[in-house]
Amino acid sequence: ETGVTQSPTHLIKTRGQQVTLRCSSQSGHNTVSWYQQALGQGPQFIFQYYREEENGRGNFPPRFSGLQFPNYSSELNVNALELDDSALYLCASSLNPESRINEKLFFGSGTQLSVL
Amino acid sequence: AQKITQTQPGMFVQEKEAVTLDCTYDTSDQSYGLFWYKQPSSGEMIFLIYQGSYDEQNATEGRYSLNFQKARKSANLVISASQLGDSAMYFCAMREGVGATNKLIFGTGTLLAVQP
Numbered sequence: 001e002t003g004v005t006q007s008p009t010h011l012i013k014t015r016g017q018q019v020t021l022r023c024s025s026q027s028g029h030n031t032v033s034w035y036q037q038a039l040g041q042g043p044q045f046i047f048q049y050y051r052e053e054e055n056g057r058g059n060f061p062p063r064f065s066g067l068q069f070p071n072y073s074s075e076l077n078v079n080a081l082e083l084d085d086s087a088l089y090l091c092a093s094s095l096n097p098e099s100r101i102n103e104k105l106f107f108g109s110g111t112q113l114s115v116l
Numbered sequence: 117a118q119k120i121t122q123t124q125p126g127m128f129v130q131e132k133e134a135v136t137l138d139c140t141y142d143t144s145d146q147s148y149g150l151f152w153y154k155q156p157s158s159g160e161m162i163f164l165i166y167q168g169s170y171d172e173q174n175a176t177e178g179r180y181s182l183n184f185q186k187a188r189k190s191a192n193l194v195i196s197a198s199q200l201g202d203s204a205m206y207f208c209a210m211r212e213g214v215g216a217t218n219k220l221i222f223g224t225g226t227l228l229a230v231q232p
Binding site: 031033040041042043044045048055056058088090092094101102103104105106107108109110112 | 120147148149151153158159160161162163166168169207209211217218219220221222223224225
């Protein structure tokens with residue numbers, strides 16, 4: 001059973017650029033969510049994808065967008081990068097899209113994005 | 117609004133001793149779930165333990181136990197017999213009710229250092 005994998009591990013961009021982060025979900029998991037973790041903070045929910053559609057979103061602007069592919073892998077795209085976008089971006093997969101109370105999330109090791 | 121508060125930015129513990137990491141939460145829902153995750157320096161969030169709001173007994177998973185006090189809205193993590201490998205960030209998180217996503221609300225975390 002393969003775990004959640006993310007690429008790249010580190011990325012440096014400049015303000016105004018666009019970035020794409022990638023995630024492969026754990027084997028058998030059909031739901032992917034993305035979190036942003038700023039330095040010294042806990043992760044914050046960006047959005048969730050199920051069946052290739054976004055089915056939930058946190059308090060993030062539209063320049064944060066995503067995709068999910070038929071094999072359940074996912075991309076996070078951020079346009080017009082700002083300095084405050086510098087953070088660790090975590091991908092998490094799970095079996096079910098609905099919020100079963102005890103549904104565990106399985107996280108990847110994240111992509112560290114630095115915006116200069 | 118749902119909120120998780122972790123008031124201990126950092127904790128020290130001697131190897132083989134027990135340590136308690138504090139977590140309080142705020143929610144108006146009757147049905148919710150509480151999670152603890154460990155984040156080593158590699159960045160991956162590792163699930164440790166889960167407690168449901170209707171669970172009558174405190175959850176235990178090996179050396180981890182959760183001291184759940186519903187009236188006080190606290191869900192403290194107890195790690196027994198600390199090991200050097202326990203040194204990491206620890207996050208308390210909550211899922212509220214049943215909905216369309218697996219969204220977790222995280223606290224700001226506690227950095228645990230286990231000393232030999």
